Amino acid sequence: MTVLTSLAKALAAYSMGPQRLTVFRHQYISSKPIVIVPLTLAGETNAPLAAMVGSDRARPTLIVTRQPRERAERLQFAGRLASELLFPIEMAAQRTQPTGPGPNARMRVVDAPQIWVPNPAGIEFVRTLGRMTRLRQIEGPWAVPKKVRDLGIWLTWFAEQAEFADTGALIAATQALAAVWATGQSDLEDGNLAAQMAWLDPPEGMDVASAVSRAENPQLCPPAGPTTDPTFDRLFLEPALRDLASARTPAAHSAVHRRLTAMLEEQMRPTWELVWTAIDLLLEVTEAPRVPKRWEQQRDRFTSFHQYVANGGNPQAKRDSAGRSAHRLAELEQRMAAFEAQRAYDDPLVIADYRLTGEAFAGQVVDVDATRRVPGLRRSVLRPLVTVATSDQVHLDVDQHVYDPARNGQQAVITSVNETEDGWRIELELQNQMGGGQTAKPGSVPLLGEEVTYTSVTETFVRRRPWPTREETPWTHGGPPPDSTPVVEDAAEDWS
């Protein structure tokens, strides 16, 4: 937890009201989000019980398994979920536009699907359901409908996208809220969507304290799932499942099933409403300037993965190969660094955090040599010197690169750091973004007296040799793995 987050939490607890952590919202929110509220049966890994799905708050689709203890029913459940999800995915993929003018432009979808779940456990549900279904065969023994396998491939893609810091594909509502607001409760309590929303949007006429204690009552605010409330399990679910198993006639069965459906809907409906309210609350926060660009990249990723699936690509392997895992780690790191930097450049509250840890400083320009030139390889190059006086506690060294968020990340090198009586004087040599002319283009060099901010946080671009394919795995990493043709047994798990 950073200093500012701690302070915001303390203030929130003191004032009994939420505190803003960021000035902007750094999360893109789709105009047509798909919300999934899943429930699972206690006692088994990912035994789906029910789900509320849809992109219309007023008319959710309710999917309830006919008998959650039966394995085949789980695939039926996946099939019904596939009918709900694959359609919007396909619709989004059909509407494309060129990335730019000219013959080299690629096609990119106009809007990509965005899935919301109540909490991180919901993401885990999506991941395990994807794993359960994507490795099934669509012909031969134990074949499943193609849509079940396709659902598995897509759910896995969404869950894997959710591992990236800058994700916009699959979002847990609690995390999206916690990125913008601090409440006066612990992170663990913030993991309960009802308790978190009690701080942000208490019911009409109720103060935060009573709203929070109301949220702790599972009868009024059922858990956001996928795990159900144990008391509900004991008093309602267990008898209903027993009746379901002992129903002898189809009429009796459907009567019990109706009862089950009604009680599960009662459990999911409050969470469904909370997720939509959370989305509305987040929509009211101004979007950060760099959000559309990131969403554009996310649309590119969706476009290319859809292309892969449409061309009959294999489902994702159960485990990453050596090259694949290294590639993914590099991508995770690169996207995290980019997201952190973009957030810091966009948001004064985020940069304030870096100022507190000594990775950024803000101050006044006290000296400028805007026309300084130094000898370069062929001709002399413009390298203005700027001296900044700051009272921030700086932990930066000479020769370190820093960037100016106000000038689109203009790079500067620290040439000296001196402690003075009331802070620090830092001398910087500007490196780029000044135009190619004899003098710097207007506005690209800070003026005397200007308030400036510099930070060492930056996006990283690393050029590398290509990662090895499975077949190219070197001897240090076990050599090429044996043949990888998909087989029926791929879907088996140690615990299944």
Add this chain to the structure above:
Amino acid sequence: MTSPQERAEIKTAEILTAFTNGGRRGVVVDSPPGAGKSTLVGRIAAEIATAGDTVVVVAQTNAQVDDLVAKIATRLPGLIVGRLSRDGYLPPPTLLLPNVQVASRVDDLPDCRVVVGTAAKWAQVRSARTWPWAVVDEAYQMRSDLLLLIVPLFKQMLFVGDPGQLDPFSPIDGERWSGLPWDPMQSAVAVLLRNNPDIVPHELPVTWRLPASATRLVQTAFYPFSEFTPGTHDDERTIHVPTVGIRRTVADEVIDLAADTGWGFLELPHRNTLRTDAETVAATADVAVRLLQRGTETVCEHAPGGRRLTAARIAVGAAHRDQVAAITRALRARGEIADGIRVDTANRLQGAEFDITVILHPLSGRIDATPFHLTPGRLCVLASRHRHACIVVGRRGIPELLDAHPGTEPVHLKDFIKFPDGWEANQAVLAHLSNHRVSALH
């Protein structure tokens, strides 16, 4: 009984033979702190180059590369040594030698018999060429994903590193790969050994840096399965503190204790504090300055007649950067005498060597022990930088803190297990320090 020099020499010859005549694709050398790792790398590179082959040396940081280039170029005055670097790199004065060439593309260094570059730089090389020999220095600090990229460039590789130092770091949660034999978050050597169980690491037998008083503790706490001995006898390394000083303080007492035994633990009263606890910071700075004020002299095999301890031979180590900043400020406030004392974090002190170190215990004053603070490598680096003595400053109550915070990290099937466990290593060091304790009572 062979002398340490002879044993080290025999081992070096053995490693050289295993690498150049063994026909193996990979040879691993584990080295305890200060066992002459870089010397070994320089020597092997020089021998292969002298025999007429081209050899590549891979290091992890630019400072390590500069250091190796200077060493190898001095050793091989007749051959050209290449320094592979990024664009716009300006070589430091130590590299301005007639037989050193600098280039940012490896194809611009065709005449070099030895080419040195960072692992990250080699991972960018897009040359059709391959090299017969590569020596990787500090291989335990290289992540296995980088290794994946550079392996295809080389036919035979020698990995040299210190398994006890800090593991490579990533801000990413790598749980999805834990247990995989090619886990990209693990060090290059860990993955290499996991996938090639027939490779048995060689171990360098002698630590030239650590005094006899430190070797045993460092070995039991951090290298429980290695055998290494100090290169010097108990009485070959001594410290004299000629000035007694009027108004003796606890800093003086702990210095006297460390001068006698090689270890000192200045224990402040128990208190839960911020990381930059003003009292601990002041005590740390006091000890460092007091060492100089009292005209400490060290006697060792390089200076049998004794020499005055200078600021440049003292290091102050801490776990966090804000602690380093606070100590630096405290030292500056104590005047010119402290100029030149190196204050740094464990990460940056890796590979460096000093006569006396003063360290702020990573767990001092804390209310919890996180995995960051329990990493054995962090404490190992801090406790193994000195040639004469190490003085630890910390608050009372660290053993109790450890007892209250056993490791809670999830355990994964087939995961890489690293011995020793940080918790245990910390306890071992504290148990040893409890016999070298000076309490500051208020």
